[in-house]
Amino acid sequence: MIIIETKNLTKKFKSLVAVDDLSLQIEAGECFGLLGPNGAGKTSLIRMITAVSPSTRGEIRVLGKDLKVYARQVKAVLGVVPQLDNLDPDLTVLGNLLTFARYFSIPRKEALRRSLEVLSLFELEAKRNSQIFELSGGMKRRLLIARGLINQPRILILDEPSIGLDPQARYLVWQKLRELKAKGVTELMCTQNMEEAAALCDRVAIMNLGKILGLDTPRNLVAKYVGKEVLEVEVDSTDKEKLLKELKERRLDFEDAGNKFFVFHNEANGFATLANPEKMRRRPATLEDVFLRLTGRSLIE
Ligand SMILES: Nc1ncnc2c1ncn2[C@@H]1O[C@H](COP(=O)(O)OP(=O)(O)OP(=O)(O)O)[C@@H](O)[C@H]1O
Ligand SMILES: [Mg+2]
Numbered sequence: 687m688i689i690i691e692t693k694n695l696t697k698k699f700k701s702l703v704a705v706d707d708l709s710l711q712i713e714a715g716e717c718f719g720l721l722g723p724n725g726a727g728k729t730s731l732i733r734m735i736t737a738v739s740p741s742t743r744g745e746i747r748v749l750g751k752d753l754k755v756y757a758r759q760v761k762a763v764l765g766v767v768p769q770l771d772n773l774d775p776d777l778t779v780l781g782n783l784l785t786f787a788r789y790f791s792i793p794r795k796e797a798l799r800r801s802l803e804v805l806s807l808f809e810l811e812a813k814r815n816s817q818i819f820e821l822s823g824g825m826k827r828r829l830l831i832a833r834g835l836i837n838q839p840r841i842l843i844l845d846e847p848s849i850g851l852d853p854q855a856r857y858l859v860w861q862k863l864r865e866l867k868a869k870g871v872t873e874l875m876c877t878q879n880m881e882e883a884a885a886l887c888d889r890v891a892i893m894n895l896g897k898i899l900g901l902d903t904p905r906n907l908v909a910k911y912v913g914k915e916v917l918e919v920e921v922d923s924t925d926k927e928k929l930l931k932e933l934k935e936r937r938l939d940f941e942d943a944g945n946k947f948f949v950f951h952n953e954a955n956g957f958a959t960l961a962n963p964e965k966m967r968r969r970p971a972t973l974e975d976v977f978l979r980l981t982g983r984s985l986i987e
Contacts, residue, residue, distance in 0.1 A: 689714040689841060689872050690735060695744035697730045697896075704730040706896035707744070712874055717867050719887030720876035721973060723983065727896040728876035729769050732845050735874070736766045748841070762790065765839030765871075769846050771826050773818045773833075779805070780814040783833055790837040797836070804832035807862060823850045831859060835866075842866060844875040848882055860885060880973035890973065892980055899980040904973055911979045912971040917949040919957070920965040928959035941978050948978060 690712040697705040705727045712718045720728045733739035735746055737757040746753040748760045773782050780801055787797035805811050808828040813821060821829065827850050834842060847863065848856040863886055867873055876893075877883055883890050884904045892900040892907070900907055921929055922945070929947065933940050939950040950971070956963055978984060 687714045688712065689749060690874065691745075691747045692731075692735070693745040693747075695731070695734060695746060696742045697727070697734060697739070698742040703896050705734070705741075708896070708898060710891065710898065710901075712872065714872050715867070715870055716888040717863070717873040717875070717886050719883040719890040720874070720893050721878070721880060721883045721890050721977065722876070722893035723878060723977075725895075726893045728893060729845055730896075731893075732843055732874070732876060736764060736843055737761055738766075762837065763840045765834040765837060765842040767831050767834040767842070767844040767847060769849070771830060773826060773829060775818045777818070778814070779810065779816050779818070779821070779829060782818070782829065783836055786833050787836050792837070800836055800838070804835050807835070808832045809858065824852055824855050827851055828855060828859070831862075839871065841872045841874070844873065846877055846879075847875055848877075848879065856882075880977070884973055892973075892977055894977075894981050894983075900976060907973060907976045908971050912950050912975045914971060915951070915968055916971050916975050917947075917951055918967045918969065919947045919949060919960065921945060921947060925960060925962075925965075929957060932957055932959045939979075941982065943978075943984070948975065950975070950979065 688711045692708055692710045695705055695708045696703065708731065720731065722728055730739070734741045735748070737753055737760060749763065751760055753760055774785065777785060783801035783804065784797050787800065792800065802811070805814055808831060810825060810828055810832065813825060818826065831844070831847060834844070848859050851859060860882070863873060875886070887904060889902060890904050890907060891898045900911060902910065919929065930942070933947070933949065941948045956966065960966065974984070
């Protein structure tokens with residue numbers, strides 16, 4: 687069943703096209719990732735789907751309902767974790783959760799029960815009476831995710847869920863997202879972190895300049911656009927010209943990243959023109975390589 691659908695969705699800021707005629711279908715129960723660099727249009731897309739920002743053109747349906755008509759009903763089933771912290775600095779940690787629960791008309795007693803539950807889920811019980819300014823960046827991030835769960839959403843939409851988290855907190859969040867998915871929650875997240883996308887997402891859309899350039903399971907994307915392995919070759923100015931010539935003669939696919947070549951090539955093979963073979967490293971192909979192949983750019987520059 688398709689739970690979120692966009693048709694020819696466009697967002698313009700004056701002449702800048704942030705989301706460009708984008709049509710997308712997200713299945714109920716899947717974890718779907720939008721992977722792209724700064725400015726790709728991920729947040730713009732998510733803000734339209736969560737009815738925070740209006741579209742310039744196109745259609746959005748959530749649970750089959752047109753968002754323009756049913757924004758209120760749709761918002762009731764969405765859990766939203768924004769990219770930027772919008773916690774209320776005048777309230778305590780618990781106060782933030784209880785106030786948020788009121789937007790969903792959750793009765794006070796139930797709101798308290800759920801608040802304590804989500805605080806415990808993200809290991810924040812000890813901070814329940816703290817002010818927001820007393821929290822570290824990672825704690826605020828965890829609180830934002832906890833807050834997104836207060837209405838027990840069927841669909842959880844997260845803008846860069848693990849940004850600013852230390853590795854331990856990141857694994858905690860990943861684990862919780864996996865548990866929620868196992869309970870049937872649909873997840874839509876955007877991230878610049880290809881490790882996160884590969885670890886969590888059933889399907890990933892590679893996004894750049896408002897468009898989707900490739901969409902599939904992480905495994906299929908890698909197989910389709912890159913192959914099994916990548917050779918990283920460090921080059922200095924003398925090696926570079928010669929190697930460039932050899933790569934072209936041998937008709938190998940590669941990307942030139944300045945002082946490094948990425949060669950997309952599955953045979954265990956050296957290069958006749960490379961003076962020092964120690965400067966070559968084989969490694970498994972990743973989503974980062976998919977992005978590089980599709981755009982000629984790195985995800986994070
Ligand atoms: N309120 C706004 N007014 C004008 N331009 C905007 C606005 N919000 C976003 N943009 C522009 O739209 C484009 C897409 O921005 P968006 O925030 O959607 O990217 P993103 O993929 O979320 O990037 P990041 O990884 O940095 O969060 C960018 O070129 C950005 O400058
Ligand atoms: Mg963003």
